[in-house]
Amino acid sequence: MAIQEHSTSRSGARRSGDDYQDLIAIEVMLEFLESPQSFSAVAFEVVEKGSLDDVVRYSADGQHTDLYQVKYTLHPNDENDEYTWDRLLFRAAGKNKLLPSLLSRWISSFIKCYNDGHVTACLKTNRHFDMQIDAIHDKSSKLISYESIPTDVIAKLKEENFSIEEIKLFFDNFKFDVNYLSFDVLQASLISKLNRLGCNEDAFYFLNQKLHQWIRSGTARINLQQIRAACNWHQLNSFDENFLIPQDYVVPDDDFLKEIKKILVSDAKCVLISASPGAGKSSFISYLKNTWENDIFVRHHYFLSIDKNIASRFDHREIIESLMHDIDTSCPESIKTISNRNQSVRDFRNLYETAAAYCIKKNKKLIVAIDGLDHVWRNRASNSELDCLLQQLFPVPNGAIIILGSQPLSGEREPLIFQNFRSDIIHKELPLFNRQAIDAWLKKNESLISKTSSVANVNGEYNKFVEKLLNISSGHPLVLRYIVQGALNASPNDISVYTLNRQIQNFLGDIPRDIENYYSFIRGKCSSCAIFLLKCVCFSQWSWKYEDLINLAIQNSYSREAAEFGWNEVRHLFKNVRDEWQFIHESFLLHLRKEYESEKVKFDETLRTWLNDFGSQYLKWRYFAEYEETLNNTGKEWCINALLIGYSIDDITHLIARDAAIDLRNRNFRNFASKSLWLEYFSNRYNFYDVSSIEEIWTENQLLLGLDKQLPELLQANKATLSNEQLHALINYVEKNDKGELLDEFIDRIETKSKSRHRHDELNNLYDILFDIWGNGAWNVDKWIDNFNNSKNVAQKCTKALWKYNNTVTIRNMLSNDKLNDSSRETLSEYLTLLSIEHDFDSTAIPGFISNVYFSLATNENIELCPPTTETPESAYGENNWTTKQWLSQTLFYIAWASSNNPRELDDFINNLSGSFWVKDIFTQIADLFAKKDFTYQNVISNAITVFNHIENADIDKVQDRNIWQCLFSCWPIFLIKLKILLSQNEEERIFSVDELKLILKVKFCNAENFLEELLSCKRDIYLSDEACKFLTETILNIPCDCSGEQGSRPSRVALMWARRGDIARAKNALYRSIDLFYSYGWHKDGLFYWYIKAGDVFQSKDIPELYGNLIKASYYIGDYTDEGDFSEAMSELLAEKYPSASLAFYYFLLTNNSYREAEHIFNDFCLQLPLSAEIERGVIRSNISVNFLHKISLEKKQITLWIYFRRSWLYLQRKRTTTIWKLKP
Helix, strand or coil: CEEEECCCCHHHHHHHHHHHHHHHHHHHHHHHHHCCCCEEEEEECCHHHCCCCCEEEEECCCCEEEEEEEECCCCCCCHHHCECHHHHHCCCECCCCECCCHHHHHHHHHHHHHHHCEEEEEEEECCCECHHHHCCECCCCCCECHHHCCHHHHHHHHHCCCCHHHHHHHHHHEEEECCCCCHHHHHHHHHHHHHHCCCCCHHHHHHHHHHHHHHHHCCCCECHHHHHHHCCCCCCCCCCCCCCCCCCCCCCCHHHHHHHHHHHCCCCCEEEEECCCCCCHHHHHHHHHHHCCCCEEEEEECCCCHHHCCHHHHCHHHHHHHHHHHHHHHCHHHHCCCCCCCCCHHHHHHHHHHHHHHHHHCCCCEEEEEECHHHHHHHHCCCHHHHHHHHHHCCCCCCEEEEEEECCCCHHHCCCHHHHCHHHEEEEECCCCCHHHHHHHHHHCCCCCECCCHHHHHHCHHHHHHHHHHHHHCCCHHHHHHHHHHHHHHCCCCCEHHHHHHHHHHHHCCCCCCHHHHHHHHHHHCCHHHHHHHHHHHHCCCCECHHHHHHHHHHCCCCHHHHHHHHHHHHHHEEEECCEEEECCHHHHHHHHHHCHHHHHHHHHHHHHHHHHHCCHHHHHHHHHHHCCCCCCCCHHHHHHHHHHCCCHHHHHHHHHHHHHHHHHCCCHHHHHHHHHHHHHHHCHHHHCCCHHHHHHHHHHHHHHCCCCCHHHHHHHCHHHCCHHHHHHHHHHCCHHHCHHHHHHHHHHHHHHHCCCCCHHHHHHHHHHHHHHHHCCCCCCHHHHHHHHHCHHHHHHHHHHHHHCCCHHHHHHHHCCCCCCHHHHHHHHHHHHHHHHHHCCCHHHCCCCCCCHHHHHHHCCCCCCCCCCCCCCCCCCCCCCHHHHHHHHHHHHHHHHHHHHCHHHHHHHHHCCCCCHHHHHHHHHHHHHHHCCCCCHHHHHHHHHHHHHCCCHHHCCCHHHHHHHHHHHHHHHHHHHHHHHHHCCCCHHHCECHHHHHHHCCCCCCCHHHHHHHHHHCCCHHHECHHHHHHHHHHHHCCCCCCCCHHHHHHHHHHHHHHHCCCHHHHHHHHHHHHHHHCCCCCCCCHHHHHHHHHHHHCCHHHHHHHCCCHHHHHHHHHHCCCCCCCHHHHHHHHHHHCHHHHHHHHHHHHHCCCHHHHHHHHHHHHHHCCCCCHHHHHHHHCCCCHHHHHHHHHHCCCCCCHHHHHHHHHHHHHHCCCCCEEEEC
């Protein structure tokens, strides 16, 4: 049965045209996804492009623009709807003259855009050309041959004031893509293209909905990241693979290193490096990675350290995703042909083989190291996850090689893949230290071991010491470390080769020790208190502070002296990480757990008691429930409170998952479902919202609130997992002496992102954070002089940061440097003027200071001042344009200065401004604010209310004007903040009273949100009175918003305002509200709701009524608190199949609420499920005259023999001829 559309209403046609334009816009965006290196942004309905404004695409180099105009007809096959020369040249009558023809409007817009820069333009339409135009239209190039255009057409275009050259230029370049795809075919092709890009079908609807939002909100240029986010593009996650090599690490044998390097550059497929526990296998692989050059080297360590032994490190899917991320980051060129897909784990093999093939072409190698295979069985009692991973890595493609690192494996602990690819695996055992390696290791520790004394040299003590160590340790690196460290601890005041040799001889004798033998020997030598401490540490799951270990022993009836002595006995078996102690190597932990397994229950109780009495807040929260089968009550309030304190998402999700597992075992399905829902929200938070801005505010709040005093240490310990914004907040919070490793981590991120192709926005964000960190005094001044001189933007951003952190010292040092250029010197002098007023010192006494506009406004001193450029910056409306904001800020201060100091020059400046009358008008009005004799701060605000409030957004036509309009919302508040400082005579005058604040917020470009945001960004919220803070709080928290998730940023800023003032209660309440809102529905459809609907597929019919008792109405009302997700259709399909009586209830419910379209879905699905065995069912079906129902029948190819039904329906529709007429063919 074929169905053909014939007519519809005028409004329906208009809507169809808009929908078709949306499809073309999506098509252009998908081309961007397919070729991200070619384009920089897309835009929609760009007013300045005239009649070619529907869709605009910008090239990556900024040199080219593609323009698309879209036309749609409901009847493309109707001869009356074809494009003819008459239709294209038709000119309607205006009031006083004929209006331009359609073709004329296209030519005018094209010529204008062409003169502004290199463009291509294209008409996209489903219309046809008539035979005359079609004959001269090239189907390949889409161009109309200018030479074949009838002379009368040329003549009519000349009548519309186009020259021959302009007409020829247009037809030589303008593409007519006519007879384009129909609506349904185009939509289906776009969904198919998204599928090929790795997205599911929902991505199309998400992107379409986001497109509507962008157009409604006036968002200008849409970049790659925004399009990907709208499609729910998956962001590849990556593990921290930074295995810390000891600073004194040495290669055990140079010949072995050469042999491994030779294998890695050969045609070998895999090398398995095995070694006993503690022999240095992981360190050796990390050493290879850190010193290897040119090739692509990625890795995964199943075990990083005792305190980072998280379950996800064993999940083969997580590992594969991390490897994909690291291959892309290490060498994006290697996978550029496929990396434009929405990558997921299922794409790994393709990515893996593509990268390997690239390496062959470039004479490189793809090296993939998987270390710690033995840990998998030990942690999981199964190799299933390891087998799944190795199945993806084998067979190894040409151009790649695998490094496997493991303790010896055999029997059931050997991966299954070894059996199939045994011939591909080269087995190599890591050698132990030889004499040369021990000598090299000692030399790296020569600051602790004196071998240069005359006694050592004369008597050959050093050589004897080396031989002693080789013999007693058998060259085992870990045993060697234990022996030497133990001897050092025993003789802390007499560190020499001679005394160490004597200590080792007295303690160990001459018996060689392997690692297990050494552990057993040590336990036999230890006091009872030392053994007690070892047992406690091995059964705990955290690192220990020294005092906590001592208190633990005292709590269990040992004296302090016994505890300290016991600790000294075993201290050499531990390493200190950020003032906390943990075993040097996991092998000792495993040894102890094996030996004392029978005592675990007893020591679990010991640890539980200690946690309860002495444990830190974090340790109690994280581990207390681990020692008993109890729940943490991880509901919504628990989650919010954990985030309020600042605990990590990993810890929170671990505890929720633990509780959910207990609920499932106890068959408490309601709580299990609730906790599973929270787990999904946490895991998908980055797909729902842009969290970058809110994370930094949250982290600063959490640090200032100090709800757990240990939070800075916890964040620092997990620095690799922090977002850029969280790391920024932490760097600014900690003392300067503690910034070192955090700064190193930040610089590493910049270097990593610099190599990536698709992360330019993130890289720019990292640089902005870098400038802010520098302003807080993190780095040396001299190295930044060139950065200031080479970029005005860098100088502006850095200097603003110096003002933000009151960093007068750095500004003084910069100004005193002779290499600083005049532009940077002026910028620094402006902000030094502000600081001199705020901190009461004479800025003119600072060497290198120059007079500036701020100085003149503050002192009324007349100076020579050059006006800003009169060229209004060109950039798209909607962008966070730093250049425009800087120009606008300079212009506002120049006008304030020139109004009284040089009014004639100001008139010339305003008259010469580029842009429309609106630009000149608004700056003229601003000038009037300052031209009056009673130029005071209060009068400026009062007059601004009158000046600005008569200017409406709707009056703005040009993009430059709209850009200035938008930037005024950030520039005017900061202008008022700076102006208040400049005009204040004392600290009291710098305070914003509540009355003054209310007046400011009446100004069009100031609202409570942006004013507080600007105050916080420059740390000048200190100038708010308490009453003003209360007013801002009430105003901001009562602003209505449809998107509750995104609204979470509002109370977070309120919280920060109070946290900086030390009002913990108010800050805590506002932050709680922020978190609560953030982890709720936002503009995205709630995809989890659909899972509940689909869950009905696995339930018995008898369970459906209980399951869906509340979901029926929820599927209707969900649009009230999330985006326009239509779940009623999905619900109707399931109910019709499993619970038909509920379908009717749902049908009547929708009719009652005037939701006729949704009710039609219900009735259609109900009819499709009806049997045809009885006349009553057939009668119900006959009553359904919905064309959608007929369409569903045709799609599902229902074998319905009721032809009379079809015939009657068709005749009925023909008679009615209301909305749509359909031709129905059997």
